[in-house]
Amino acid sequence: MQSNRRVPSWASALIGLVSGAVAVGISLLVAGLVKPSAFPVVAVGNSVVDLTPAPLKEWAIRTFGESDKTVLLAGILLILAAIAAALGRAAVRDLRYGLAGLAAFGLIGVVAVLTRPGSGLMDVLPTLAGVGAAAYALRRLVRQALVPVEAPAEPYRSVSGGADAVGAAGAAHDTGSALSTGQPQEPGEHHASSTPPVMRAGNDLYAFDRRGLLTGALGGVALAGVAGVAGRALSGRAEVSAARGGITLPRPVKPLAPLPAGVDFRIKGLSPFVTPNNDFYRVDTALVVPQVDPRDWTLTIHGMVDRPVELTFADLMKRAVVEADVTLCCVSNEVGGPYIGNARWLGVSLAGVLRDAGVQKDADMLLSTSADGWTAGTPVDVVMDGRDSLLAFGMNGQPLPVEHGFPVRQVVPGLYGYVSATKWVTDIKVTRFDRDEAYWTPRGWSAKGPIKTESRIDLPRDGATVPAGKTVVAGVAWAQHKGIDAVEVRIDQGPWRQTRLAKAPTADTWRQWVLDDWDATPGSHTIEVRATDATGYTQTGDRAPITPNGATGWHTITVEVA
Structure with a gap:
């Protein structure tokens, strides 16, 4: 054969x-x-x-x-x-x-x-x-x-x-x-x-x-x-992990008071006021998390400044330390989505560092660059308007986790992360929007990304089956650097009903809300939520996709009552 x-x-x-x-x-x-x-x-x-x-x-x-x-x-x-x-x-x-x-x-x-x-x-x-x-x-x-x-x-x-x-x-x-x-x-x-x-x-x-x-x-x-x-x-994973473990965070010049009673309803299934580090969302372009040793880290501030600045991690730790409660949100967050979290951040004032460099009057953009080359374009006026914009190295009482930007990241209240929250930041070029573009802008996203007033239903879950009778409806709402004044819930296209709001220590964080007197009757029910911020604006019910500057619409769920 x-x-x-x-x-x-x-x-x-x-x-x-x-x-x-x-x-x-x-x-x-x-x-x-x-x-x-x-x-x-x-x-x-x-x-x-x-x-x-x-x-x-x-x-x-x-x-x-x-x-x-x-x-x-x-x-x-x-x-x-x-x-x-x-x-x-x-x-x-x-x-x-x-x-x-x-x-x-x-x-x-x-x-x-x-x-x-x-x-x-x-x-x-x-x-x-x-x-x-x-x-x-x-x-x-x-x-x-x-x-x-x-x-x-x-x-x-x-x-x-x-x-x-x-x-x-x-x-x-x-x-x-x-x-x-x-x-x-x-x-x-x-x-x-x-x-x-x-x-x-x-x-x-x-x-x-x-x-x-x-x-x-x-x-x-x-x-x-x-x-x-x-x-x-x-x-460098082992060295960076050891370096992070050896850091003792400095005390802030003016420590924040403990969170007041009433900021967290402590309802099972409702997002806690403070998001644990391990649960904090992560959305970035880094396929492999950059490993940056704080002993080798430097931050260069240059461009349209009078005095270029270069800071080491030791230099940063010697500056006046600021503590701030700030909610961060990703522009990729769909209506009712999970890409949002709240933490207590520790760092130094980004505005203070920029003042030392002397930002020239025609500059309107900070082009920040990550250790892996990613860039974000942040409006200068937002950073300099008095809000707690930070070069952060601490998160919820711990050194910044590596996956969240260790050793240093930006935190800017009120802006989506793609234009502000640069992790592993190593370079800030003071420039203009008409001269430079950040990573996402040529890919179809807006050059500036203020966070929109939004709200989310956490309880009950969409598609859940709940028993008849008194049923808790609860969630969170946010309008960073404006604050939430009211949250309303509507069931089956009925009248809007005011919810009870938890306390909020600052306008830069989200706020819990709860409606605990809904008498659920057997059958299928639709629940909607909307928020009103401190400027008097009530979020729109018109649906818009996340591109180019964030999704809009009322979060709507359907539940079955047995």
Whole structure:
């Protein structure tokens, strides 16, 4: 019987997957030595984020929430795995095809890395090292999977008389793991199941060596794992975590009084007045959280200023420290959405630092830049109008969590985060809106983003089934730097009913509300909520999407009463 078998499909896929794993592990290791953001997988992912149309980004946030970055990275790795498996199959047929494929993907990685903000030629080293290591692994695994065998004295025959030749060759190399440089073409004929298939490449014969391949694959996996672990360690996570743990927060010049009684109704299921750090929402473009050591951190303030300023973390801690209760909200928050939270922040006055620099009168924008290159454009007049705009390094009595911007982030009451709340901030350019653009502006979002007056129903949950009788309806409302004066609830298109408001220590935080006398009757009911701020404005019921400057509309839920 004539055979057409080559290396089994699982084996060629394994060769590609292990080579790909080596590329990822080695590139992560070198990125840890050079710059964590130069890791090509992250660079490609960030490029994907930058190039993704705004509607698709909105869909990802709605669908996956704060896991959108994990899903994106997982998707990229799955695609890479599929491509790596295909390259393994190509390399088994002809090693040159596999190496050419690796070179192509190396080029994509180099382009992605070099197009990131603040990149340099050294940043391509992780990509080049990863591709080089993968090429070596690919070549070695192919050689270990295909071992040369001695041709029999009788000339090789592909159809008749081939069984003796195959049997003799296979017996000579049944357990071998020698390296091979050949490029397998059509296999020879074989009849004995106890011998490996023999393949011809040119005038050479090769046998598939399962043991040799598995031995090489285990070595490759071990190398990839060790390199990956070392790369993560070198990326600074351990050092930054230790540095954060060693920080003792200074006392504010004027400590805030403890929160007054009555700011939190303490109703189960109602958002607490203070959002715990672990529960605080996170929406940003960082696929991998920047690891910034406070000992190396500096903040540069330049541009349209009289005296450029550069501050170290130690300099910042020596300034007058301010404490403020401020609610932050993401512009991606849909009506009734979860991307909002309230915390007690500790830091220094951003306005005070700007006054030291001497902001020139024609400047109207602060272009702040994160350690990973992301930018936000903040109106100068908002920061300088007396509100508690901070360079914050503390959150709810703890040093700022790494995922929320450690060592320093901006906090500006009354503005959506995309124009104000820069995490891991390292640079502030004082400029003008007609001269510079921040990250989201050319992607279809408004240059300025004041937070809109909104409200949300937390209890009961949308779609819930509740017992008949007295039922609590409760939630939160916000109008940062204006304050909430009233919240009304309407059931089944009936009259608007005033709710009871919790206390609010400042106009810069959200406010709890509750309606605790609804006598729920059996059936399906629709509940709506609206808020009125301290300026007298009542939020509109007109629905608008989050683009370009935040969603509007009344949060509406439906419940079943049994």
